[in-house]
Amino acid sequence: MLLVDEYGYAAIDAVVYAMQQQGFDMGVAHLIEVVDKDPQRRFELFRGKIRAKAGHKYPVEPVSEAIAPPEFLYHGTSAEAAEGILATGIRRMSKAYVHLASTVERARIIGLRKSKSPVVLCIRAQEAHAAGIRFWESGQVSPDGEIILSDEIPASFVQRIEP
Numbered sequence: 155m156l157l158v159d160e161y162g163y164a165a166i167d168a169v170v171y172a173m174q175q176q177g178f179d180m181g182v183a184h185l186i187e188v189v190d191k192d193p194q195r196r197f198e199l200f201r202g203k204i205r206a207k208a209g210h211k212y213p214v215e216p217v218s219e220a221i222a223p224p225e226f227l228y229h230g231t232s233a234e235a236a237e238g239i240l241a242t243g244i245r246r247m248s249k250a251y252v253h254l255a256s257t258v259e260r261a262r263i264i265g266l267r268k269s270k271s272p273v274v275l276c277i278r279a280q281e282a283h284a285a286g287i288r289f290w291e292s293g294q295v296s297p298d299g300e301i302i303l304s305d306e307i308p309a310s311f312v313q314r315i316e317p
Contacts, residue, residue, distance in 0.1 A: 163203035194296040207293040223279035223289040227254040227302055228315075230265025236273040236314060244277070244307040251290070251303035254279070258315065260299030274315045279304075282311040 156172050158164045170182050189197045189204065198205050229244055229252075244252050255261035258274055265272025279302075283289060287305045294301040 158205075159203075162205040163200065164205065166199070166202055166204050169204055194294055196294055198293060219290075220288045221291055221302075223283050223302060223304075224256065225278070225280045227256060227277045227279040227289075227304075228258050228261035229254055229275045229277060229312075230261035230263065230268070230272045231275065232265070232269035233271065233273050235268065236275060239275060239309070239312060240314060241309060243309040244275075244312060246306055252306055253292070254289075254302045254304055254307075255299050256302060257299035260296070260301075263298060276313050276315050277307055278311045278313070282307055285311075287311070 156164050156168055166182055166185060170180060170185055173180050173185075185204070186199065189199055196207055198207055229239070231239065244254075246252055253264075254277060255264060261274045262272055265274060279289065282304075285308075287307060289305075290303040292301040292303050
């Protein structure tokens, strides 16, 4: 079993060993190369440890302080899921935090993972923040936008963007 601390970090050597036990032919240098070459910067190395910056399936403490978000953030999803979100809000589902995109383009790309015809929802992030919803930088940045983490978002702050 891989030991992970409250911030989501695991020892690099332990991760490499676990990968080798699963049949992957890799070493520390290869793992570091994967991290360095990841265009979305999804992983972080720190003092001999590694962590995913977002997407955790269990609660982890955010490494950064809460931030004031931009006016709007976006969430890409399927048409079916959008109807539920508009009624009940955006939930963490199996993740530690809600994942939101800084651009419509990034949200649409994420939505394509869920549907061939994704729906993009707009979150009035500054209003949600003023109501007590917390936001954090994930450190996950790509040319088409950044991923921002948040608490669950009530439906009152979510609206559909018309295509």
